[in-house]
Amino acid sequence: MKKLTFLITSLFLSLISFAGEVTEEQALQKAQQFMQGKQFKQKNLRRAAAIGGNSFYIFNAEQNGGFVIVSADDRTEPILGYADQGNIDINKLPENTKKWLEGYEQQINALRLSSLPKVSSHRAIGGAIAPLLSCHWAQEPPFNGMCPLDGEIRCVAGCVATMMAQIMYYHKWPKTVVGPLESYTTSQGIFVPELPATTFKWDKMKYIYHYEDTGEACDAVAELMRYCGQAVKMDYTAFISGAGHFREQMKNIFGFSKTAQEITRSNFTTQDWEEIIYNELKEKRPVPYQGFVGVGHQFIVDGYDGQGLFHVNWGWGGLNDGYYALSILNNNDFLLGANGWCMGQGATIGLEPDNGENSGLLRVYSQSSFNNSTYSRTGTEDFDINVNASFGSWACKDITIDYRWVICKDGTIVKEFDPNTNVTIKNNEWLDKSDDLSLGASLDNGDYELRQMYRLGSADSWNYCDYYIDPNIILLTIDGTTLTLKYTYQLTDIYQINNVKLEGKRKTFRGMTAIVNWTNKGYNYENQFYLWDGVKGYPVGETSSYLNHNETGDVYINFPGPETAGKHTLKITSDYAGTNVLWTSEPQTFEESLPQNLTGQIDIANSEIVDDPKNPGWALTMVKGTTINATVKFKNEGEHTYNDIVCIGLRTNDDDALVKDGERKEETFMKEISLGVGEETTLTAQFTNLVKGVRYSLDADFVYVYPNQVGWVSAANMACEVEGGSYIPGDVNGDSLVNVTDIVATVNYIMEKPSDDFNKDAADLNGDGLVNVTDIVKMVSIIMAGGN
Structure with a gap:
């Protein structure tokens, strides 16, 4: 036993990497440690197919038990996102999730191009808040069952309607009659007829729907989606449906709080922004969130993990819902660039059923101005200047504040002026103030900032006023006997x-x-x-x-x-x-993208090709176990050298009625290759956690040049189904292979440290009902003979 243990330890040591980057093994350990701390139900992890280069790793738990996204650079936060149910699917990700992950990839790559030191962990705002929403709704059937037709195709519901409907279902509101809602015509000429008055059937709706579902539960949710779309005059089409603002419709049509309001990310620091979102969740208000890069999307932030990550419901039927950093590196760290959906980020706060209470944001914003830009003095005494400030509030009510002016240099307050106390800001009105200030005698020559601060009462702390449209800072320069004032928008070369x-x-x-x-x-x-x-x-x-x-x-x-x-x-x-x-x-x-033509051949280990009983005349590959180990041979049959990416992808068959919620899978393995004309290369890919009885399509794709664009074209494809339940002798971890990892797992089992996925029957190679060193000897023989 000692000899065997030493052999296994040596094998492990040979895999250790001393590079600065986080290896896959190290990332897996971080993911496992994180899952233990979060008490995931399923702790057996498999890495998802590659995405994001080597910027981060995605690990999926077995049996759709969640996923963890781990950074591949130890200078960032180790955990970038996670969920405790479902798996993340890589191929053909929804655009919102893809953009978010691309943002992670970009910022981590930026770290590698820099000499920045390791940053501290993401600042936690408060304790964990479990996701508020239990529903996972989408835009396609059955949710769009009452949307208008675009020709012969049913229009999708739209992300705005999906967001509205999920929040309304969370509150089960409104409880009274809604409507009627007037008819209109979309920009594409689709007539949307008037809707009669109705009462939503909250008791008929359910948290989870499947594509093929029918019945009164589907009718209830489809009706809700249609009324949400009609309320915002959704611009319906068969493939994308869009709408603008929704806040007034939520107030006036559906009876939500009159003090709900839209705020924009550009008015706040990252710290302030995240605190506002967190406080909304603490008040049990899911937050509609928006952003765009090229295209826009509305989704919902509905939870917080207590460690700096927010839970996102993307509105895609639960696909990739999980915990994400609103920004990988906040303003206190090294902010290296925009995330996906970085332009025009905004949120709607205070959105809850109208109960007569005020849900406004108790914060003050301001704008600054001055009448004279230059002042003089004869010596080193103070300058006497006059400045103006206009104050407003997000509070949706009259509030009384104290305010004062301060002078800052390099982020530090160097002079405070006496406060103006008990000043009232009327709701929806600006409060204009003009103040005479004396300053300069105690200040050196140089550049300063003149800003306003406020507090809500004498016991409250002082805070800088928020921006409103433009920065509210007056730039102040002292040069001997001259003082100059300037607006920030007058700066050039910013x-x-x-x-x-x-x-x-x-x-x-x-x-x-x-x-x-x-x-x-x-x-x-x-x-x-x-x-x-x-x-x-x-x-x-x-x-x-x-x-x-x-x-x-x-x-x-x-x-x-x-x-x-x-x-x-x-x-x-x-x-x-x-x-x-x-x-x-x-x-x-x-260079010109030249036409390419690759052919492919797919082989799957431990499989058998049979006639497809569901589709006579078609072949079906039956795979033992629940893992597909694919070998793909690509051959360049074109007239030009192929220097590009190829893709091996697996997806569930969308038409298969056996596919239930959480069982859909879309994963890809990508690699860049170089193939001369007539040359061949062989690649392998593994897909785990497959479901017995579900049909999968395995595709081998290459980059094809179309007229005026490039895209994926299949070199080979195969229909597959896993048998499940069966196992390969010696394959104790269920990956359809017999190798050293099975030996390690068996040793751990003997030493009473079994993994959750250990298959005792597969380990008992001599059939005596025991697992011991004699079985390990047989396992080594299988490996030496070529395994599987």
Whole structure:
């Protein structure tokens, strides 16, 4: 036994990596430790197919028991997201989740390009708040069952309607009659007829629906979705349905609080923003959340894990619902660029059934002004200046405050003025104040900031006033006997571009990324970037960055390659009109994307090809166990060398009625290859946690060049079904292979440290009902003979 233990230990040591990055093994340990702390029901983890390069790892728990996203760089927070149920599916992710994960990838890659030290963990705001929503609704059947038709196709419900309906179902509100709602015609000419008065049937609805469901529960939720869409005049189509604002409709049609309000991310620091969202959850109010990069999306933030991550309900039937960082690196760390959905982020707060109480936000915002920009003195005495401030409130009621002016330098208050006390701000009105200040005798020459602070009572702490549209800071410069005032919007060169790096294949139509390292010399919390190709009359890429004044970080602008080969000059601007140019590239040479043609052959271990009983004349591959180990041979049958990515993907058959909630799977394995004409290469991919009786489609795809675009085309595909229940002798962990990991698992079992997925029957190779060293000897023989 000692010899065997030493052998296993040596094998483990040979796998240890001393690189600075987090290895897959280390990430798995972090995920397991995290799951133990969170008391996940299912603790056996398998890595999902690759996404995000090597920026992070996604581990799925068996039996759809959740997932954990672990950073591959130890300078970030270790856990980027998780859920305690379901699995994350990689291939064809919903656009919102894809954008969020792309944001993680971008920011972690930025760390690797920098020399930044390890950052502290994400600041926890408060204790954990379990997800408020139990429903997991979507836009397709049965939810769109009463939406209008677009030709012969039923329109999707729309993300705004899905968000509204889920929040209304959470509150079971309204309880009284709604309607009638007037008819209208969409932008595409679809007539949406009038809806009669109705009372929503909350008792008939349920938390989880399946695609093929029918009956009164489906009718009830479809009716709710239709009324939500009609209320906001949803612009219905068969493939995407959009709407703008919904707050007034929630108030006036559905009876929600009159003090609900929309707030925008650009008015707040990251710390303030997250505290506002957290406080909404603490008051048991799910938060409608929005953002866009190219396309927009409405989803719901409904929980908090107590460690800096917020729970997101994406509105896709539970797909990828889980805990995510609203920003990987907050303003106290190294903010390196925008996440997905980074432009125009906003939230609706105070959204709850109207009970007559005020749910307004007890915060004050302000705007500053001055009449004279220059003041003089004869010596070193004080300057006597006059400044103005207009105060407003998010409180949705009259409030009384104290306010004062302060002078700051490099983030530190260097002078405080006496407060003005018991000042009342009327609801929906501005309070205008003008103050005479004496300053300067105790200050050195230099640049300062003149700001306002407020408190709600004498016992309350002082807080800086929030921005309203523009920064409320007056810039103050003392130079001997002269004092000068300036508005922040008068600053020029607020974008300090330190470096721009272009990444990606320089080929026509192929996606690329511009990595911009920049310093915010201005005071806006949100700054926009637009990337232009010289031959286009509009920006081809856009994003936003959130950095504090004088912060430096990276922002990523994704954009498609040009339509024509040759030299292209790129530029980055701060405005959509393209007039304020921040950077211009040297001419960049782009090659033409050449036509490609790959063929493929798929083989699956431990499988048998049979006639498909459901589809006569078609073949079906039956796989033993619940794991598919695929081997794919790609061959270049085209006329050009193939230097690109190939993809091996597995997905459930959407038409299979046996597929239940949480059992759908879409995973991909991607790898970049180089194949000369006529050459071949072989790749392998493993897909675990499959469900007995469910049909899967296994595809091997390559990048194909269409006219004016590129896309995926299948080189080979196969219909599969796993038998489940059966096992391979020696395969104690159920991965359809017999190798050293099975030996390790068996040793642990003998030493009374079994894993949850250990299969004792598969380990008992001599059939004596025991698992001991004689079985390990047989297992070694299987491996030496070539295993499976």
